[in-house]
Amino acid sequence: MNIHLTPESEKLVNEQLARGDFRSPEEVIEHALEVLHSEGEWIEDNKDSINNKIERAFRQFEEGPSSQRRNRAPIWTNARLPGCLHISSDGFLPAFR
Helix, strand or coil, rough: CCCCHHHHHHHHHHHHHCCCCCHHHHHHHHHHHHHHHHHHHHHHHHHHHHHHHHHHHHEEEHCCCHHHHHHHHCCCCCCCCCCCCCCCCCCHHHHHH
């Protein structure tokens, strides 16, 4: 099988070879395919959990801050920096209260 790489992909392969972790371009590609396969399996194995967490996050966003979260100290600073988005301590953008 012959594979033609883009110049960007060829650069990445050469960078990996230069680091000394692989002896040939084939090893780099083989490792990349193993990682890709592993990630795909992990996503497939954890799909339900991932989807549940995404759905929970959307519900929490739609419900707004809970009373527990509202009583916690905000993790952002109250500093006013030009060009930055500022969120009040109750978790709302000032324009959306």
